[in-house]
Amino acid sequence: MSVKESKSIQQVLFSKRWWILTALILVIFTLWTAEFQEANTTAVLAGTLRHSTPLVLGAMCGLLCERSGVINIGIEGQMLMSAWGGFMIASTSGSLLLGVFAGIVIGMMMGAVLAGISVGLRGDQIIAGTVINIAAIGITSFFFSLGRTLPSGKTQVIKLGPLADIPVAGRVLFSNKPITFLTLLLIPTLWFLLFRTKWGLRTRAVGEHPSAAETVGVSVIGMRYFNVMMGGGVAGLAGAYLSLEAVGSFERGMTNGKGFVALAVMIFGRWNPVGAWGAALLFGYASAVQTQFQFRDWLTNDPQFIGIIPFVVTIVVLAGFVGRARPPASIGQPYSRE
């Protein structure tokens, strides 16, 4: 019996050399700029994390769904509904915690809608997602009321004791708001769940070959309902982040395409939470640089030009990587047993 040796660290480093090289260049560039402009660098890096948070949450929603075989292009709508609902509850009750909780519950309900149409009724998954997006714009605009505020303000920064005093890294990593910290915890947690637990193994089996999973007694329909609802909850957290942590109020269409960029992040991250985080940081970095340019009044003759940076990154990434990434084999196909 030949037993394959597991990959040595050298092999792993070699196979990922281009990623490591890119990361090194970015780190060196950042340190170099930090030499003479520490405030600037800190702002860009903090901005990177801030911009990446809703993207990686959206991407984790997407991969929860797609790993079990359901395409979710309704992330945008799920986020928007939760941003609105979370804000309304927080504004009425005065409790931010209740608002975040409401955002998650609303996200799960939107997930249930997607699962109901595409898993239960075996409808077209793309259409189901589009329905959610359109409905979310309509509902949130209709019930939108100007002048509402959060009595308690938005969520506050938590400093992790002495860690927060480290130059640059302290402000970027150890002094953040609660949902950002929660997201940083959620990424490795979801990775572990997906690749080390029974649930994860079954999820991946259902997404790749549903009838194989069914013949060993795994309920395909049940797994898909569960995962799509959990994904909705994660998208809901992203929505709550936008209205309760990032902005502190609700605005019409405030998701502004983040749900779609999250899909690109998911693909770029190869349906892996950690990969998605790396991809989200790249997109976040692009957005943060753009913000800094505007803030510093650089190139302000052409503000639109600066504004397209994140989207150019999206196009380049999708054009360059989508073809090579392999999605779960059964996505998009409704499942029936007979």
Add this chain to the structure above:
Amino acid sequence: MSSNTLALEATGISKTFGNVIANDQINLEIKKGRIHALLGENGAGKSTLVNILFGLYKADSGTVRVDGKTVDLGRPKDAIDHGIGMVHQHFQLVPVLTVAENIVLGNEPSNKANVVDIESAKEKVRELAETYQLDVDTEAMVEDLPVGTQQRVEILRSLYRKADILILDEPTAVLTPQETDHLLQVLKKLATQGVAIIFITHKLREVLEVADEVTVMRNGQVVGSTTPAETDESGLAEMMVGRSVVLRVAKEEASPDKTVLKVNNLCVHDDRGILAVNDLSLEVRSGEIFGIAGVEGNGQRELVETITGLRNAHTGQILIGDSSITEFSPRQISELGVAHIPEDREKHGLIGAHSVADNLILNRYYKTPFSNNGIRQQKAIADYATEMVEKFDIRTPSIETPSSSLSGGNKQKAIAAREFSHDAKLLVASQPTRGIDVGSIEFVHQQLIQQRDQGLAVLLVSAELDEILSLSDRIGVIYRGSLIVTENSTDLDRNRIGRIMTTGSDST
């Protein structure tokens, strides 16, 4: 080990799909430690029956008892819980997971927090593999494994679940002769350890070699039970077919004329880049049927695809008439007068969402009278389609019905109608009667003979040896991409062909 206790008993199982009665009051008794062969032609209802036993289909009526207790098999999980395991015809393995992950899926060793203990999973799989001599690499991705090994993984998966009733649905259809022999040994060993085995096949040799008991099915009914000691190949075949052993179609002596298709030293790669057709040469003359006999997967598909222009030749030459066609597109080849009945009618024969009428003109929709300067001529198309539907007895509600809603036999008739009305010089027919009803089979066979008598050259590829024997004027036996023997059909008998196609050698 008592060999007379019943492991499984099915009584009065019936199942209909639409108007088709797949199972009609089936009774079946499976004993512990015995290999029970379930024999029957395609469409006899064998697969339906075992899918019911494994909980994949729900029977309309009937009861199943396992170890004497009536059980409800609503889902595969119920069957697994009652110790029933199944090796599927189309493997139910997740290609991107490892062997160990596939085997433990659904019943994973884990700690209290539901974290999969993959090391203990690998260890258990290795133990099983050793016990039953089913060598596998537990860490290999299933998608990288050859078919025979994937089947081993499926068997191990059932054993991992401690199955004491093991169902194998046509397990040898995809195997090489050596793999088949090894599988039969494994089955015998499992039986001595008390496992009850239900073994589906339509290969008589295998039944006689390993089965303790045989149940024969035809048209959804059990037509008889026997044991290998009481019968022989011709006896089994007669039970299976329901009439005289070799179903010979009435035909005149062939009067072959000039060569239409000439294949010289052809080599072709399969999808994985492995040599599938290896230095193959053959010649088909007008007015004769050249049959290619062989176990599936010995290069037949690649040969047919290369002749019809769907696959590139690696080296060698194909001549149709005087044209060398290895660089031709499928349409150019079609225009030379090559008709093609493809192996997979759903995938390559018909456009399911298009109407019967459009499918009937699929090979010349762009020509007059069906097209005039690029505009479709609806009336000409409708008239032609109506005529064809009548002439070929295609049972369809209307010519506008999507072809996907026709039955298998009628789909095949529609393809035959299109290809036979093609003014063809050469017909390449691959598995022309697979999975269709007896009436349609006879119709297709008669058409093939009739077209031959009118001067068509026919290259017939079929996994059904009876079909090859009854239709062909000359037969080539293919093994691992090469024709081992090419002779007049009168000079070859069933046993000899069977021996060559399974061993690749003509010597006894």
